[in-house]
Amino acid sequence: MPRRSIWKGSFVDAFLLRMKKKRDLLLNRKILSRRSSILPEFG
Structure with missing residues (x-):
């Protein structure tokens, strides 16, 4: 999966x-998301 720069x-x-x-x-x-990055505060 390509990552964002x-x-x-x-x-x-x-x-x-x-x-x-x-x-x-x-x-x-x-909370799962394929269209954005999951930051630790959402974990």
Whole structure:
């Protein structure tokens, strides 16, 4: 799988940011994304 260039930085989809806010409701569900990088704060 090709990775995003380091100089471009990470890309986090807006969908993931919304899921992070709703995480209280999704206690034990893992968040997966094929269209962006998963940062440690989402893990």
